[in-house]
Amino acid sequence: MKGTFQIATMFEIPVKIHWSFFLLPAWAVGSSVYNGMDWNAAGWFLAYILTLFFCVLLHEFGHILMARKFGVGTQDVILTPIGGMARLHRMPEKPRNELAVSVAGPLVNVVIAALLSPSLLYFPMSDLLALEDVNLIFDGPQYFIRILIIANLVLVGFNLIPAFPLDGGRMLRAGLSFKFGRRRGTRIAAIIGKILAVGLFGLGIYLSAPSFALIGVFVFVMASIEYKAIANEDVLKNTKVSEVANFDFTKVYDTTPMSEVLRHYSTGIATDFVVITAEHQPLGMLSQKEINLALRADDLEALAGKYFTPLPSYLWLSMNLADAESMIKRAKKSQLPILDGDEVVGCLSQESIKHYMIFKRRWVGFGKL
Numbered sequence: 001m002k003g004t005f006q007i008a009t010m011f012e013i014p015v016k017i018h019w020s021f022f023l024l025p026a027w028a029v030g031s032s033v034y035n036g037m038d039w040n041a042a043g044w045f046l047a048y049i050l051t052l053f054f055c056v057l058l059h060e061f062g063h064i065l066m067a068r069k070f071g072v073g074t075q076d077v078i079l080t081p082i083g084g085m086a087r088l089h090r091m092p093e094k095p096r097n098e099l100a101v102s103v104a105g106p107l108v109n110v111v112i113a114a115l116l117s118p119s120l121l122y123f124p125m126s127d128l129l130a131l132e133d134v135n136l137i138f139d140g141p142q143y144f145i146r147i148l149i150i151a152n153l154v155l156v157g158f159n160l161i162p163a164f165p166l167d168g169g170r171m172l173r174a175g176l177s178f179k180f181g182r183r184r185g186t187r188i189a190a191i192i193g194k195i196l197a198v199g200l201f202g203l204g205i206y207l208s209a210p211s212f213a214l215i216g217v218f219v220f221v222m223a224s225i226e227y228k229a230i231a232n233e234d235v236l237k238n239t240k241v242s243e244v245a246n247f248d249f250t251k252v253y254d255t256t257p258m259s260e261v262l263r264h265y266s267t268g269i270a271t272d273f274v275v276i277t278a279e280h281q282p283l284g285m286l287s288q289k290e291i292n293l294a295l296r297a298d299d300l301e302a303l304a305g306k307y308f309t310p311l312p313s314y315l316w317l318s319m320n321l322a323d324a325e326s327m328i329k330r331a332k333k334s335q336l337p338i339l340d341g342d343e344v345v346g347c348l349s350q351e352s353i354k355h356y357m358i359f360k361r362r363w364v365g366f367g368k369l
């Protein structure tokens with residue numbers, strides 16, 4: 001993600017902050033001085049906020065460590081002024097596992113609040129609630145733990161709102177998936193999220209609280225994105241490579257001169273070529289990069305066998321598009337050849353997968369329930 005930099009590593013996961021995170025101290029100090037607090041109180045207010053963000057970070061690690069239990073890795077955690085975001089490689093698909101991963105985050109905050117709560121015997125919450133001047137709260141460390149308990153509970157409450165991308169939305173989806181399957185479960189959860197979003201937006205206007213209205217818009221957009229991603233995934237998983245494969249791809253032999261490859265390339269017949277032996281054994285691929293190399297070296301008399309790049313992987317006809325797409329991406333190629341037995345029978349490109357998905361969306365309408 002642009003504009004982020006790493007500040008630490010926890011449990012082998014990079015912890016990054018987005019530059020906008022620095023607006024937070026500025027806002028904290030600015031708003032407290034604006035509200036008539038003195039510099040001392042402003043400093044404490046900032047300390048409260050940073051401690052709260054540490055709790056948010058621990059919350060994210062609740063998700064991360066639970067996902068790790070199910071074999072799902074995490075790219076990084078990014079802290080922004082509106083919260084933390086653990087970027088898991090994927091969400092576990094089994095509803096029970098997704099439920100466990102979603103619950104683990106808020107559970108961390110419940111545990112933090114529970115661990116701090118014995119202090120309430122000595123410093124009762126009623127003292128805090130009886131305060132008349134709000135500014136006094138931040139006058140020093142005397143209310144620190146009590147505020148932290150409240151803040152962690154508010155965090156739990158907020159995250160339990162059953163709307164994407166909040167944890168509550170994922171819990172709802174996981175719950176619905178038990179009964180309706182993942183795709184319909186997501187569809188229903190997205191509709192519920194959208195209704196809540198409209199409600200939040202309306203409430204924001206009614207109370208003239210712009211932050212509510214903004215969260216409403218955000219939740220609404222995220223509900224649609226989440227559903228589209230799942231519907232896409234569903235189509236990819238249920239389509240075989242054989243349905244989308246390109247069977248008239250361009251083959252060249254390892255004994256074909258590069259000048260011949262260039263001729264095909266320059267006329268736009270193909271941009272990628274599968275290099276095979278005389279016995280039709282696949283060797284690798286030639287694409288723009290290799291053709292450029294031969295061109296620059298003025299080595300067009302050389303044979304394709306000299307310039308091809310061996311392939312890390314091949315696709316097969318019966319595999320599904322989701323696996324095929326991730327293999328193509330991992331190989332960092334625009335396409336990969338498809339094997340049937342040990343013979344190359346076709347090619348599949350990222351471009352044709354994209355076309356197929358657009359076709360499905362437009363003509364078959366997989367957005368329908």
Ligand SMILES: [Zn+2]
Pocket residue numbers: 059060063105106159167
């Ligand atoms: Zn969470």
